[in-house]
Amino acid sequence: MSVGTKYVLGVYEDEDVLMDAIKEVRGSGVKIEEVYSPFPVHGIEDALGYKRSWLSVAAFMFGITGTALALTMQIGMMGVDWPMIIGGKDFVPLPAFIPVTFEMTVLLAAFGMVGTFFGISNLKPWGKPRIYDIRITDDKHVMAIDLDKNEKKEAEIKKVLEGSGASEVNNKTFE
């Protein structure tokens, strides 16, 4: 085995203990790689200093693309390419175009946003997950600390983790 990336993992049982631990560990100058949880923990992104997710903006952009596409399609087909009189209405009866425009807006917003989410989160069916601890998807919260990215020594970091309420402190190496 080559020298891989070495991680120190702090395992936490409870989300409230975890939240305090994040503050404590960050306060002591240790850089946290990521915290893994079995469920979304409220306020964790603020505690870790993450920016607010911008996916809602992506959804809006995809949404207006859908609106524009639907209107272009309907006006192009019924108003430009092959105008026909249907029930004495205008060639471009805008009120009648609203339902399809709305549906296309929702469709593109939803699919665009979810596609972006899969892309930025590296989620794909053939993805090989890096499992730090098998119990993350069950009931444990795991704080992963990359040793190479920290100046502190391993023993020191372990001490900080133990002091912050971790029930276990483990090592894990990935190639």
Added chain:
Amino acid sequence: MHAESEVRIPLITGGKTNHDVTEDICSRVEQKPTKLWMVAMAISLALLSVGLYAVYLLLWNGVGMWGLNKTVGWAWDITNFVWWVGIGHAGTLISAILLLFRQRWRMSINRAAEAMTIFAVICAALFPILHTGRPWLAFYWMFPLPNTFGSLWVNFNSPLLWDVFAISTYFSVSLVFWYIGLIPDFASIRDRATNKVSKSIYGALSFGWVGGAKTWSHYETVALVLAGLATPLVLSVHTIVSFDFATSVIPGWHTTIFPPYFVAGAIFSGFAMVLTLLLVTRKVYKLEDYITIQHIEMMNIIIIVTGSIVGVAYITEFFIAWYSGVEAEQYAFINRATGPYWWAYASMMTCNVISPQLFWSKKIRTNLAATFVISIIVNIGMWFERFVIIVTSLHRDFLPSSWAMFYPTMVDIGVYVFSFGLFFTAFFLFAKFFPVINMAEVKSILKATGQKK
């Protein structure tokens, strides 16, 4: 952090820990199927195969196999279509609208309700697709392609075309919403899997999920925005379905209250179907700690509210028909209640307006047997509602010499049976191989609203 008063009734009972939740839900997926499940599956498959024969007869011989005639050109097909789409609406209401309102009781029922939505929409889509007669060509007719590749396009003035867009968007967005919710739970199953096959299947299904805080943060935004998109979407779908009738000039269909009336009816029948399915699932899978009496009571309250809206709509229709002074309109409604289809009207009124009112009594709405029976009655009533609207408005044509009745054929019945077979086969497969309760969401509320040990 979130604070919750101690006196509040816990949403999850039995003093469950996070690990208990994983254990309870995943073990259903991992165990060998029970005898009861096998029996249920066998019945569904039997319905499916009997129905498949009817579908074969229909496709081979044409739509003439249905009991439609020159006067009643729409009957069971569109009744079943509207009925199934309506049933689907409860799933989206539970997962999207209750999410926006931060109703935490949705969390142990949303997974199964969304699954129901998806299967119900598939069953619904079946009917218009079969009604095209040659479904393998339907793609050219329904989608915005030049007609048979000539120069004519589809007609964007037609509510039937709006339906194509509405139903396909609704189906695909619901599917995505459901799947996003399933990913973390698939990861739980993957990490517990002991054999190679299930490890690789659930591994692929879980998309390599590990549950990092950054991913969760994006994930929650995605769920919230999808809920925000699905809420107007679900309202638009049944609105557009009601436009199929409301934009016509047939007395009895030509009604401006159709959109809200149809949406309320959809939620009404959908909640009834959720109750029917969940009461059985809860019993078979022993989920009493997750789906508590409180959950059932909440759903029953929604049934009273929407059932009453539907009741008011029935009366309003009558009043407006009288108030409009239009004779044809008045006749359509009087004929509906007292004409040859009075029995269908009476069934609709009894099942939809009277039976849910029983839920005003706390004793009845917290009683499982009563809830189960009423939930089925409601869905029978909602089927009759669509039948009444569609057939009674059509069977008295503008020309009295064309007046007719509708008699379903065996193929009509068989295709309806097929949709039931399809629905239940899909639902039982879901209940066996997918986590029936959203584990990640339930875990996130366990500390705040779970029963303390």
